[in-house]
Amino acid sequence: DVSNVDAKTSHRTHTFPGLFNVAAFVPGLITPNSKDLAAATEAAVSAGFTTSIVLPTAISNSISDRPSLEQARSNALAATHCNIALGITATSSNVDSLDKELQAEVKLLFIPSSTPLSSVAAHFSSWPAEKPIVTDAKGSELASVLLLASLHNRTVHVTDVRSKDDLILISLSKGRQLKVTCDVSIQSLFFTSEQYPGTTSLPSAADQKALWQNLDTIDVFSVGSTPYCLAVESGKLASSESGVEEALPLLLTAFTEGRLTLDDIRIRLHDNPVQIFAIPDQTQTHVEVIIGRKTPFSKRSQCWSPLEQTSVSGSIHRVVFHGQTVFLDGSLFPAALGRDVSATAVAHPT
Amino acid sequence: DVSNVDAKTSHRTHTFPGLFNVAAFVPGLITPNSKDLAAATEAAVSAGFTTSIVLPTAISNSISDRPSLEQARSNALAATHCNIALGITATSSNVDSLDKELQAEVKLLFIPSSTPLSSVAAHFSSWPAEKPIVTDAKGSELASVLLLASLHNRTVHVTDVRSKDDLILISLSKGRQLKVTCDVSIQSLFFTSEQYPGTTSLPSAADQKALWQNLDTIDVFSVGSTPYCLAVESGKLASSESGVEEALPLLLTAFTEGRLTLDDIRIRLHDNPVQIFAIPDQTQTHVEVIIGRKTPFSKRSQCWSPLEQTSVSGSIHRVVFHGQTVFLDGSLFPAALGRDVSATAVAHPT
Ligand SMILES: [Zn+2]
Ligand SMILES: [Zn+2]
Ligand SMILES: [Zn+2]
Ligand SMILES: [Zn+2]
Ligand SMILES: [Zn+2]
Ligand SMILES: [Zn+2]
Ligand SMILES: [Zn+2]
Ligand SMILES: [Zn+2]
Numbered sequence: 001d002v003s004n005v006d007a008k009t010s011h012r013t014h015t016f017p018g019l020f021n022v023a024a025f026v027p028g029l030i031t032p033n034s035k036d037l038a039a040a041t042e043a044a045v046s047a048g049f050t051t052s053i054v055l056p057t058a059i060s061n062s063i064s065d066r067p068s069l070e071q072a073r074s075n076a077l078a079a080t081h082c083n084i085a086l087g088i089t090a091t092s093s094n095v096d097s098l099d100k101e102l103q104a105e106v107k108l109l110f111i112p113s114s115t116p117l118s119s120v121a122a123h124f125s126s127w128p129a130e131k132p133i134v135t136d137a138k139g140s141e142l143a144s145v146l147l148l149a150s151l152h153n154r155t156v157h158v159t160d161v162r163s164k165d166d167l168i169l170i171s172l173s174k175g176r177q178l179k180v181t182c183d184v185s186i187q188s189l190f191f192t193s194e195q196y197p198g199t200t201s202l203p204s205a206a207d208q209k210a211l212w213q214n215l216d217t218i219d220v221f222s223v224g225s226t227p228y229c230l231a232v233e234s235g236k237l238a239s240s241e242s243g244v245e246e247a248l249p250l251l252l253t254a255f256t257e258g259r260l261t262l263d264d265i266r267i268r269l270h271d272n273p274v275q276i277f278a279i280p281d282q283t284q285t286h287v288e289v290i291i292g293r294k295t296p297f298s299k300r301s302q303c304w305s306p307l308e309q310t311s312v313s314g315s316i317h318r319v320v321f322h323g324q325t326v327f328l329d330g331s332l333f334p335a336a337l338g339r340d341v342s343a344t345a346v347a348h349p350t
Numbered sequence: 351d352v353s354n355v356d357a358k359t360s361h362r363t364h365t366f367p368g369l370f371n372v373a374a375f376v377p378g379l380i381t382p383n384s385k386d387l388a389a390a391t392e393a394a395v396s397a398g399f400t401t402s403i404v405l406p407t408a409i410s411n412s413i414s415d416r417p418s419l420e421q422a423r424s425n426a427l428a429a430t431h432c433n434i435a436l437g438i439t440a441t442s443s444n445v446d447s448l449d450k451e452l453q454a455e456v457k458l459l460f461i462p463s464s465t466p467l468s469s470v471a472a473h474f475s476s477w478p479a480e481k482p483i484v485t486d487a488k489g490s491e492l493a494s495v496l497l498l499a500s501l502h503n504r505t506v507h508v509t510d511v512r513s514k515d516d517l518i519l520i521s522l523s524k525g526r527q528l529k530v531t532c533d534v535s536i537q538s539l540f541f542t543s544e545q546y547p548g549t550t551s552l553p554s555a556a557d558q559k560a561l562w563q564n565l566d567t568i569d570v571f572s573v574g575s576t577p578y579c580l581a582v583e584s585g586k587l588a589s590s591e592s593g594v595e596e597a598l599p600l601l602l603t604a605f606t607e608g609r610l611t612l613d614d615i616r617i618r619l620h621d622n623p624v625q626i627f628a629i630p631d632q633t634q635t636h637v638e639v640i641i642g643r644k645t646p647f648s649k650r651s652q653c654w655s656p657l658e659q660t661s662v663s664g665s666i667h668r669v670v671f672h673g674q675t676v677f678l679d680g681s682l683f684p685a686a687l688g689r690d691v692s693a694t695a696v697a698h699p700t
Contacts, residue, residue, distance in 0.1 A: 139494075140490050143493055143498065144494060151522040165467055168468075173497075
């Protein structure tokens with residue numbers, strides 16, 4: 001795929017449609033006056049993500065009612081460089097307070113791991129059928145959620161899958177016509193717990209191998225909270241930008257190594273997210289990348305990266321958002337053109 | 351249903367077929383030279399149970415391989431007063447060692463709660479389709495097992511259900527054509543955790559109420575480990591006889607109070623156990639009970655009972671086992687006529 005005309009400068013460009021991060025983790029999401037959400041969207045656009053679905057669960061708090069939703073929206077007013085969609089978190093006490101209006105205003109319901117089973121069941125019963133349900137449950141908690149999804153005939157998207165067992169469970173469920181989809185954090189595909197002893201958010205090398213062997217079962221690649229947690233647990237600087245700019249360079253390098261096709265990437269960062277989350281597709285929006293030019297990994301963000309002092313074979317050249325260049329050769333343009341698309345829902349024919 | 355001719359002596363007799371305890375707990379099941387199994391079968395026959403399916407998990411050990419199965423069989427040689435059926439316990443390491451022969455020799459596979467999900471899946475894949483699988487998993491672990499049962503298209507019997515949530519999960523699963531059945535410990539129907547503070551094996555009063563309200567979902571009444579655990583946690587004398595002789599007096603008293611029909615009892619102590627566990631029905635075997643004569647609860651066993659100093663309205667008059675009276679008016683006949691029926695399997699037409 002790479003031109004061989006000039007070995008030293010051999011590279012190519014490729015254009016993706018605007019990409020989706022379906023699990024953006026924003027630590028200060030509902031902290032009053034936090035700039036974390038604004039920073040997350042700057043990092044997103046710089047990384048080719050023109051839409052970020054924001055995980056409604058932050059550090060020690062979450063969007064779980066109207067006041068917390070309004071706080072996140074107020075933080076979004078600071079500056080939104082990409083489109084964002086906000087969800088709401090299921091708790092054991094908020095099933096009755098999620099009224100029709102609140103349901104209509106958010107993109108999805110997030111069911112965190114360790115939600116009591118009876119609460120999970122209550123939320124499955126009352127959440128509107130046409131709106132996505134997302135969970136980060138793992139192990140037997142994941143099995144519980146999948147059973148309840150099956151019993152309530154509901155779709156469910158599993159975010160941050162990182163073990164072989166969970167992937168098998170999802171794969172078996174898909175085989176039984178259970179309407180389940182899943183994403184894997186991009187860092188889980190490239191770093192292991194063995195490489196970062198004492199950290200808890202990466203797969204083991206054996207689990208990572210299983211992820212690569214079962215790529216067909218993985219619908220979406222996400223950023224998620226893994227990069228943030230990895231940085232924190234490693235005692236490094238972490239922020240809402242952690243891991244975002246690493247995403248495409250890692251995936252494009254894997255392409256140059258023959259481990260992924262460009263279609264694999266587009267399907268999991270654009271086609272499937274649009275479908276699963278019923279997000280309106282963005283017109284006049286695309287991402288130009290450079291592939292095959294080996295360069296030191298560079299980023300705008302100041303926070304720590306596992307790619308520091310590493311060479312990668314892919315980078316973002318330009319991001320065009322609604323017809324305007326918003327990122328070019330490392331520079332982010334100041335205009336914040338993003339919108340809150342939480343309430344939009346577009347049924348894409350499958 | 352009770353004759354009113356003579357109020358003072360108003361009582362009636364009723365004849366049940368030989369009854370089944372589908373979850374007999376024997377603390378010293380595989381302790382060398384233990385008499386626990388023999389004592390359990392004496393208590394069983396005295397209580398109208400002419401067959402006991404023995405839980406293969408005892409105190410701190412379990413039947414999980416050939417040596418432990420042989421030890422239990424050796425203990426059974428001491429004296430078996432009722433028919434017994436032994437099972438085998440799933441562990442995270444024995445899936446490959448349960449060979450065809452071992453599978454054929456036991457009645458069922460028991461999957462204890464807290465078995466790792468991957469082991470549960472492996473056992474579901476390899477256990478013969480025609481042999482029962484039983485679990486005492488609860489909460490999200492139960493949900494996991496039910497999901498795996500569904501994914502593997504397997505039947506599963508849930509023993510010792512004691513919460514409303516678990517019963518709802520089972521009820522929903524039955525509604526979705528999942529092949530699941532369940533039993534409730536008889537003591538869970540009559541005693542609550544509020545009555546025995548600090549104990550962990552009884553339902554709360556609220557959960558107990560839900561059990562009674564959803565009797566249709568409960569396929570079987572069992573004895574289980576609840577009586578043993580209740581006695582131990584109360585600091586009272588406990589043994590493999592704990593709770594066995596209380597079973598029918600409690601149920602028959604509930605009948606006199608209009609809370610159960612005699613059919614309810616027969617279906618859950620005979621018809622359904624025969625069906626679910628593919629046990630050969632016993633000929634010339636029946637249990638004569640006296641109903642409506644209020645008497646202090648009496649038993650052969652020396653161990654503690656929550657019915658001590660309580661009056662009950664039902665008692666065992668006579669137990670006939672294979673044509674011979676083996677129990678009459680409080681006296682157990684010495685002949686040990688029971689057989690090990692672990693390997694038998696009879697398909698009953700549904
Ligand atoms: Zn191309
Ligand atoms: Zn598109
Ligand atoms: Zn362009
Ligand atoms: Zn350029
Ligand atoms: Zn009768
Ligand atoms: Zn019978
Ligand atoms: Zn008779
Ligand atoms: Zn008599």
